[in-house]
Amino acid sequence: MNILFIGAGSMAEALLRGWVQQDVVLPQNIYVTNRSNKERLSELQAKYGVNIFSDNAQFAQMDLIVLAMKPKDAETSLQAIQQHVAPHTIVVSVLAGIPVATIERFIGKRSIARVMPNTSASLGMSASGIAFNDAMTDEQKSYCLTLVAAVGKVVEVTEEQLHAVTALSGSGPAYIYYMMEAFFHAGEQLGLDKETVRTLMTQTVAGSAAMLETLGEEPAVLRKQVTSPGGTTEAGIGVLEAHHVKAAIEACVYRAAARSEELAKTTKA
Numbered sequence: 001m002n003i004l005f006i007g008a009g010s011m012a013e014a015l016l017r018g019w020v021q022q023d024v025v026l027p028q029n030i031y032v033t034n035r036s037n038k039e040r041l042s043e044l045q046a047k048y049g050v051n052i053f054s055d056n057a058q059f060a061q062m063d064l065i066v067l068a069m070k071p072k073d074a075e076t077s078l079q080a081i082q083q084h085v086a087p088h089t090i091v092v093s094v095l096a097g098i099p100v101a102t103i104e105r106f107i108g109k110r111s112i113a114r115v116m117p118n119t120s121a122s123l124g125m126s127a128s129g130i131a132f133n134d135a136m137t138d139e140q141k142s143y144c145l146t147l148v149a150a151v152g153k154v155v156e157v158t159e160e161q162l163h164a165v166t167a168l169s170g171s172g173p174a175y176i177y178y179m180m181e182a183f184f185h186a187g188e189q190l191g192l193d194k195e196t197v198r199t200l201m202t203q204t205v206a207g208s209a210a211m212l213e214t215l216g217e218e219p220a221v222l223r224k225q226v227t228s229p230g231g232t233t234e235a236g237i238g239v240l241e242a243h244h245v246k247a248a249i250e251a252c253v254y255r256a257a258a259r260s261e262e263l264a265k266t267t268k269a
């Protein structure tokens, strides 16, 4: 299978790195192209051994195309490729918000999957959602699932549910890093050196995630096990409650989902 990435930014690199490192796709079967930054294409070629896509005639040999440009650039890009994409080519879009209907409007009814991965795909740790259009055969679905499962966990959802997936796990790493920025700063303010804080907090997040996954408990139950009456955790959580942090986090996710819906509306047929 030859796979072409249209868009060669951070998400394209996360996926192709995952596929190459997990031996799911050979680098010689991967092609990359973008709008104008040729240095970036050479960088990916040097790092992973992938090919730089050079000529529209090569579209005929592509079995699968990954749309990996920003949503705002999707229409221009789809317009540019619509005459060239072969009828047999599967299209996998990782674009936030852009509906299957918009993609079909440009390049016709064909097998299309929408995937919402996250950047942890580069370590094989993505949490991804996938939705298929009704042109997808079982064999094509199974191939797409294999690709996405190679870079982490994947759940099949409806296209409508992708807004929620985007707001939760697509954007999710940024929320965790945002909190880590505060933990790192606070740790240093309290007199620990940067590396010590990094060791403590990355393990704390990894350990908490592992507890949730392994024990299958509700987060509130695990939180209570940490919180001794009259102790340090209770004191700290009291500050979060006073600042309505839980409500702020929920509002953050709702706003991200609404933004995904806005992106969908801007390109609707």
Ligand SMILES: NC(=O)C1=CN([C@@H]2O[C@H](COP(=O)(O)OP(=O)(O)OC[C@H]3O[C@@H](n4cnc5c(N)ncnc54)[C@H](OP(=O)(O)O)[C@@H]3O)[C@@H](O)[C@H]2O)C=CC1
Pocket: 006, 007, 008, 009, 010, 011, 012, 033, 034, 035, 036, 037, 038, 040, 068, 069, 070, 071, 073, 076, 077, 094, 095, 096, 116, 117, 118, 119, 170, 171
């Ligand atoms: N980053 C993330 O965490 C996630 C991102 N996504 C989705 O992935 C997509 C890409 O995001 P990300 O990798 O962060 O974006 P980047 O900005 O890192 O990369 C965008 C890429 O698209 C290329 N591009 C822009 N216009 C065109 C065009 N007309 N034709 C071909 N290529 C074009 C750019 O090329 P050039 O540099 O030459 O302009 C660049 O290589 C987005 O749609 C986003 O919604 C999904 C899940 C997570």
Ligand SMILES: O=C(O)[C@@H]1CCC=N1
Pocket: 096, 166, 170, 171
């Ligand atoms: O911020 C964005 O729009 C993309 C989609 C999910 C993560 N990054």
